[in-house]
Amino acid sequence: MQHAVVSHDDWLTARRDFLKAEKELTRLRDKVAQQRLALPWVRINKEYVFDTPDGSSTLADLFDGRSQLLVQHFMFAPGWKEGCPSCSFMADHTDGMNKHLAHHDVTMIAVSRAPLADIERYRERMGWQFKWVSSFGTDFNYDFRVSFTPDEVAGGKIDYNFGEWREIGEEWPGVSAFYKDDAGEVFRTYSTYGRGVEVMMGTYNMLDLAPKGRNEAGGMDWVRRHDRYGQSLHKA
Known part of the structure; x- marks a missing residue:
C-alpha cells in the first residue's frame, strides 16, 4: 500500500x-x-469428568471456587506429538490474563482430547502455568463441536461455527463460557469459533496498530510455536 x-x-x-x-x-x-x-443459557446436565494434574474433576470442579469459567478448546488430539501452533499462539496470552481474571471471579483453563501425560509434557515445554485438562474418553469435545468423528470427517462437511463447514479436520478451535450458580448447577452461556477465537489473541490487536498491520500472506502462516521462531524475523 x-x-x-x-x-x-x-x-x-x-x-x-x-x-x-x-x-x-x-x-x-x-x-x-x-x-x-x-443471550439465553443452557443447563449442562451431562456429567463430564476430566483428567487433571490433581486427579479426576467434573466440569463444576474446574471453576476452582469461582462462579465463571472460560475454556479454550485447544486442538491437541490423541496421537499428536504437539499441540496446534495457532492454539499455542492463543495460549501464550493466557497466563498474563489469568492473573487478573482470577481476581474478578473468572477461572480460565484449556481442554484437549489428548491424554493428560501428553498435555503436561507439552505444557512444560512451552512454559505455561495455566490449568490444562484432558477430556480423553469423554463426549465433551464432540458435544461442543470442536472435535469430529472419522465418519463426520469422511462425509465431507461438519457442523462447526453454528453452520455447515467444508474445511475438513478432526479438531477445530473454540472458546466457551460457563456459569455456576449457588446450587452448583452449571450453565453454558456462550461459545465462539472460527475467527471468534481472535478475542484471545492480544498480539493481533497490537499488529493492527503497526504500520504493516497483520502482514499475513496466508492466514496465520507466519505463526510458530514460541520456541520455534529461532533468530529469524518475519519480513515481507
Missing part, C-alpha cells in the same frame, strides 16, 4: 476524521457485548 506523506496538520485532520470510525466501532462493540450478556 502506498501512503501519502503529508504535513503534521494534514495528518491530524486525517487522524481526527478516522477517530469517528474508531468511536463507532467502540460503540458497536459495547452494544454487541451487552447483547452477548443477554
